[in-house]
Amino acid sequence: MRTMNRILLTVSALVKDNLRNRFVIFWIIVFPIIITLLFGLVFGGFSSYFHVTVAVEGNYGLAKYLNSTEIFQGVTNVSLKYAAEHDYIYVISNGSSFTIYTSKQNQEFVPVLESVIEQYYQKVNNTYDFTVLQISNYTYYNYLISGIIGIISLSNGILSTIGVSASYFRDRIIERLATSPLKSYEWVISLIIYVIIITLISTTAVIILGILFGFIPIIGIEFLGFLVIATLLFGGLGAIIYGLTPKDKIFLSEIVANVLVFPLMFLSNAFFPPNVYPPIVRIFVEYQPLSVIITIIRDLIVYGISPNPILVSIVFLFTIVFLYAGGRLLRLREIS
Structure with a gap:
């Protein structure tokens, strides 16, 4: 019971602290909407x-x-x-x-x-x-919105995990948390829950915009469950990047995150199908992690079909591996 109370209090603090920040609001709500509008208006004749x-x-x-x-x-x-x-x-x-x-x-x-x-x-x-x-x-909006949802799981998973951890380290909030009864695994669980919450907020905003374009998604338990899994996969990857970064050079974790996220975003099937890309990168575009996740999301909310079980199993396996490794590396009491 005490563990649950500490986790809930930490999640509440994370949500209140970060959702009051205009910069955070921009990245979890405004940015997905802007990129959806940009590609939707420019490439509507998909x-x-x-x-x-x-x-x-x-x-x-x-x-x-x-x-x-x-x-x-x-x-x-x-x-x-x-x-x-x-x-x-x-x-x-x-x-x-x-x-x-x-x-x-x-x-x-x-x-x-x-x-x-x-x-x-x-x-x-x-x-x-x-x-x-x-x-x-x-229409193209069906394709685009489902791709943006995949991007949300990527960006919120990696960037938010690293962003919150790095900013709390720089502001010495981690030091204060380390002196509290909060355990490392409770901190990790709280951070994960926070990332899932903002992913759901971002996804809701984009889906509402999609509805205005005439896209009616097929929302079910399978989709919501997989969206959580995708967010956990990228959140675990973000925790690994942050955990492996020397704390005296913590800014490097944010640089690595951006270097990783943006190529994955634009070299994916989020905006266009793989066959529009040059043959030299086509295989990568089709099978890189974000594209695999977008393919599964698209099957669920656009086509209403069961995704490839092999792809789902691979994503699930990597999620477990990344979460375990990230949880071990994202320690609360690591201040020298």
Whole structure:
């Protein structure tokens, strides 16, 4: 009971102390909103900046031909359900008749796709019949908001853990806490709970903004649970960075955090899919930690499907490792 009381009091103090700071408010609320608005307004015509994937049923040659264009990427052996969930255009070829399934996002490319199909069959003197059906209201904002939520778990997890720890060290608050009955593990748990709270605040602000853009997320226990896990993973990483930094050079932990966070943020699938990046970095963009977490979040709140269990297991495993290592390194009584 005493342990719980000390943790709750510490969490309350952390929340009150930091949420009164305008700089903190900027990073957990204003910054996510600004970056969402910036990318949403500038890149609202999302599909114009990358190859639109077209899943073809019934004609492998047509799919291969689409790959030779500068607009479309043709694939086969994909179900209509999978295509709808991942914003592919889906084409069923039946002789001279074609049924095209598309999202609202990709409707502007249907006339171009019809012309490309006619070019593919140009040696055959025939009339082609196209039926176009809209299968989802997917837009760039669905993609963007889900990516921003992943970024929130990254930035709050690493930057807030290091920021609070470093500022409390510089202001000698850690020294006062070290003379109190508060134990090191209670301090670590309190800090983790604080980071989770501000992550939920940031996520709520971005989701409200997304709703104004017409994005209605699928919010469930699975999403909230995974958001907490993602935040714990990056929070543990932040604790490791801070714990390994010599305390006479504590500013280095904040430099390392920024050097790590911003490349991960912009070299990820948060704003654009991996296939828009140069081939030399495409694999990294697709499988780096933030991209994996965003992929799982996107599956949960955009597509409403169960994420890849292997990816979830990997994230969960690394979360345990980082939390354990970070908890051992983030000691309360380490003042020399």
